[in-house]
Amino acid sequence: xxxxxxxxxxxxxxxxxxxxxxxxxxxxxxxxxxxxxxxxxxxxxxxxxxxxxxxxxxxxxxxxxxxxxxxxxxxxxxxxxxxxxxxxxxxxxxxxxxxxxxxxxxxxxxxxxxx
Amino acid sequence: xxxxxxxxxxxxxxxxxxxxxxxxxxxxxxxxxxxxxxxxxxxxxxxxxxxxxxxxxxxxxxxxxxxxxxxxxxxxxxxxxxxxxxxxxxxxxxxxxxxxxxxxxxxxxxxxxxx
Numbered sequence: 001x002x003x004x005x006x007x008x009x010x011x012x013x014x015x016x017x018x019x020x021x022x023x024x025x026x027x028x029x030x031x032x033x034x035x036x037x038x039x040x041x042x043x044x045x046x047x048x049x050x051x052x053x054x055x056x057x058x059x060x061x062x063x064x065x066x067x068x069x070x071x072x073x074x075x076x077x078x079x080x081x082x083x084x085x086x087x088x089x090x091x092x093x094x095x096x097x098x099x100x101x102x103x104x105x106x107x108x109x110x111x112x113x114x115x
Numbered sequence: 116x117x118x119x120x121x122x123x124x125x126x127x128x129x130x131x132x133x134x135x136x137x138x139x140x141x142x143x144x145x146x147x148x149x150x151x152x153x154x155x156x157x158x159x160x161x162x163x164x165x166x167x168x169x170x171x172x173x174x175x176x177x178x179x180x181x182x183x184x185x186x187x188x189x190x191x192x193x194x195x196x197x198x199x200x201x202x203x204x205x206x207x208x209x210x211x212x213x214x215x216x217x218x219x220x221x222x223x224x225x226x227x228x229x230x
Contacts, residue, residue: 004157032216043119043205043221044158051216088139089157102148103219 004092006106013113019077021109023090026071031094034103035064035075037089046073047088080113087111118142121206121222128196129230136191136225137207148219150205151180158205164219165211167193193227201229 005024013019023033034049050057050064050073057064063076077084090106119140128134138147147165149157154160162171164183180192193200203224209217 041223043207043223045221046218049216102160102163107157108155
């Protein structure tokens, strides 16, 4: 119940295309859903995050879509660029009764944007 | 720039030989985390410190210990490394705001090899 399932494992997109990565969770106590971007040899960095009180959040070319009833959320990267090539992790947290942000990560999606 | 710094970047140890990984932060965050990330897998939380309070995850092996002598530094000790402990170890920090959506700041990680 603590798992976050992520798909696809890898994704190849042409420059200018839309990249879509999906995640699903079981624990209904989760109330915070961030996406992290990780470049080779670097630690993950927060890209965008959403709380379940909204169904969509957009920041520049990056959009999170959230479906609370289906317990699914997805990352959309519009106008994908070669510089977006990285591993993307979805994550979830909440319901622990404390304030510490203990993230449960998905298994990651390796995105390659071809020029 | 304020940041999370991990040393060394690469660490090689022998099977069964104790090893210590270090993390320092200039963000003055009160929460520090240690994650283990094996190749092509999601980061997995080992433990975290809330100020000086140590919080171990239930499935973290006893072989892994941690010390936080002050706000800025945190150490990961592996008492008797096994081949299965070879991984990237990521340190992260956050400032507890009581909202459950605090941003995690990750270091670049230490890649541990066990020979």
